Amino acid sequence: MAPSFSTASGSDVRVRFCPSPTGTPHVGLIRTALFNWAYARHTGGKLIFRIEDTDAARDSEESYEQLLDALRWLGLTWDEGVETGGPNGPYRQSQRTDIYLEVIGKLKDAGYLYESFVTPDEMEARNLAAGRDPKQGYDNFERSLTESDREAFRAEGRQPALRLRVPDDDLSFDDLVRGEITFPAGSFVDFVVVRPNGAPLYTFVNPVDDALMGITHVLRGEDLLSSTPRQIALYHALIDIGVTTFVPRFGHLPYVMGEGNKKLSKRDPEANLFHHRDRGFIPEGLVNYLALLGWSLTHDRDVFSIDEMIAAFDVVDVNPNPARFDLKKAESINGDHIRLLAAEDFEARLLPYLTDYVSDPPTPLQKAILREAGPLVQERMAVLGEAPGLLGFLFTADDELEYDADAMPGEGADLVLDAASGSLSELNDWSHEQIERVLREALIDGAGLKPRVAFGPLRTAISGKRISPPLFESMEILGKESSLARIDRLAARL
RNA sequence: GGCCCCAUCGUAUAGCGGCCUAGUACGCUGCCCUCUCACGGCGGUAACACCGGUUCGAAUCCGGUUGGGGUCACCA
Numbered sequence: 214m215a216p217s218f219s220t221a222s223g224s225d226v227r228v229r230f231c232p233s234p235t236g237t238p239h240v241g242l243i244r245t246a247l248f249n250w251a252y253a254r255h256t257g258g259k260l261i262f263r264i265e266d267t268d269a270a271r272d273s274e275e276s277y278e279q280l281l282d283a284l285r286w287l288g289l290t291w292d293e294g295v296e297t298g299g300p301n302g303p304y305r306q307s308q309r310t311d312i313y314l315e316v317i318g319k320l321k322d323a324g325y326l327y328e329s330f331v332t333p334d335e336m337e338a339r340n341l342a343a344g345r346d347p348k349q350g351y352d353n354f355e356r357s358l359t360e361s362d363r364e365a366f367r368a369e370g371r372q373p374a375l376r377l378r379v380p381d382d383d384l385s386f387d388d389l390v391r392g393e394i395t396f397p398a399g400s401f402v403d404f405v406v407v408r409p410n411g412a413p414l415y416t417f418v419n420p421v422d423d424a425l426m427g428i429t430h431v432l433r434g435e436d437l438l439s440s441t442p443r444q445i446a447l448y449h450a451l452i453d454i455g456v457t458t459f460v461p462r463f464g465h466l467p468y469v470m471g472e473g474n475k476k477l478s479k480r481d482p483e484a485n486l487f488h489h490r491d492r493g494f495i496p497e498g499l500v501n502y503l504a505l506l507g508w509s510l511t512h513d514r515d516v517f518s519i520d521e522m523i524a525a526f527d528v529v530d531v532n533p534n535p536a537r538f539d540l541k542k543a544e545s546i547n548g549d550h551i552r553l554l555a556a557e558d559f560e561a562r563l564l565p566y567l568t569d570y571v572s573d574p575p576t577p578l579q580k581a582i583l584r585e586a587g588p589l590v591q592e593r594m595a596v597l598g599e600a601p602g603l604l605g606f607l608f609t610a611d612d613e614l615e616y617d618a619d620a621m622p623g624e625g626a627d628l629v630l631d632a633a634s635g636s637l638s639e640l641n642d643w644s645h646e647q648i649e650r651v652l653r654e655a656l657i658d659g660a661g662l663k664p665r666v667a668f669g670p671l672r673t674a675i676s677g678k679r680i681s682p683p684l685f686e687s688m689e690i691l692g693k694e695s696s697l698a699r700i701d702r703l704a705a706r707l
Numbered sequence: 708g709g710c711c712c713c714a715u716c717g718u719a720u721a722g723c724g725g726c727c728u729a730g731u732a733c734g735c736u737g738c739c740c741u742c743u744c745a746c747g748g749c750g751g752u753a754a755c756a757c758c759g760g761u762u763c764g765a766a767u768c769c770g771g772u773u774g775g776g777g778u779c780a781c782c783a
Contacts (some may be wrong), residue, residue: 233783248739268783333780346708350779364710391712400779415783439711439778465712468776489764491756496736505719505732513722513731532720535776542733552746593745603744649742668742680744 219459221429226239226258228430233265234276236479238283238486241469244503249432251526260427262294264305267418287496301426304705306418307516313413316421324452325564329355330366332451353403372409379403381444389464390531396442404443420444424457432464432528464528477538493566493597498547506536516549548595559586566600570608582607585690589682606676611698620679626670630704633671634697643693645685674703
């Protein structure tokens, strides 16, 4: 039985993203979604979004909502699937039971499935007794059970699971990212597809749905690589009973690793997609960085737009080795994308991170402050979560400003503040150029101070912090009255 | 343990037999710019795991070794 793999390569490409709704979206999972999406958009094909909720104990509606939230936030649109519908629905496996039952019936009638009564414990005992490594697992021995054997088990009150009879031949396929892979006969065994209670398992419903939905390219995590031969075996059976006519191409994407050499664990905060959103990653930046985990656009540039990615993306270019998630690099890429934002767009995206300071919607005054202060901070942020620390003082009342301990100036600061206050109070043209001119005249030229010594105390007076947006521009935004009040206030505390 | 996958600077990658005394980016670092922090500019640091083979020529092809990872569920 020669495998007839899909030959789709253009608009006939059909890929899918089929997560289980358990837990919060993981960056590795989303990277898989991204590559599937990019491949669909690149080829002009379709992305199908299916939910594999066959594990009632672990699945949750909350997790399902988070999956939708994640894809929508990143702009990963799907053509068929949950929420949008399509001709191959329903797209939640929990609603497809009848479909599975029908396929199971056909497979049984065609002789591909057989009843298996042995329990996992019994199988282990059997292996031990045979001097066989228990890790070898099942030995296909129930293939040859007679009808009377089966009757005897039933008489004991046992309900059988159903196993798929796999071919006794080597099985090869051409992995899209790894090339030709061959599994020797015997390295994959007859596996359970239906539980004794009649509920089909992932190993069954996943390929069945792919077949029914006409999936041509299965791009998934490397952890599924070793289950591929049995899935292909199932596919051959499905082709035989007329469920489909071809086997999809497979592409196994590399892992996304964390620190050291371990898979980025679900417990690791960096694994949580929303953790990055909360810290102020923008979709453009995160998508760009995620794409870099196993793929690259060109040899000399790693900041690119989503459209550039679509134009260039092909799974065969994906690198097979595991990639480490490097937060520093991710932030750097994100910062580059922040700088690429138009000023108005940037201001709008700042709002969700400034809720402690700016009302929703912002008042006209707040809006005006943001308009002026935006350009000052856009080029100095890697993540939007830095906004409150950088801009908060602009939205704080003069007498409520708090001073960071490490910002408190030392000896001589009172003289600086007094001198600044004095010369600034004379100033009528309150522009940052004039503010700077006056202060330099008084403090640098006049008092002979080093700029660092002169402006440090002023920065603290104005912002309460050691690090702030440019000082003179900040004073201009605050206005003369407020600036002087803050300078005098700090002076009074020294 | 069986089977499978992987192997280029600390990290992500470029490289698909000669363009490689191995490029780019992040990181780290020196200098410049500078009111702080950034941004930006110019430098520096640092890698083909090992051993054989094929070839006139190998980071690139083949074999082995070593090291990592995955998988062997009536989870997904």
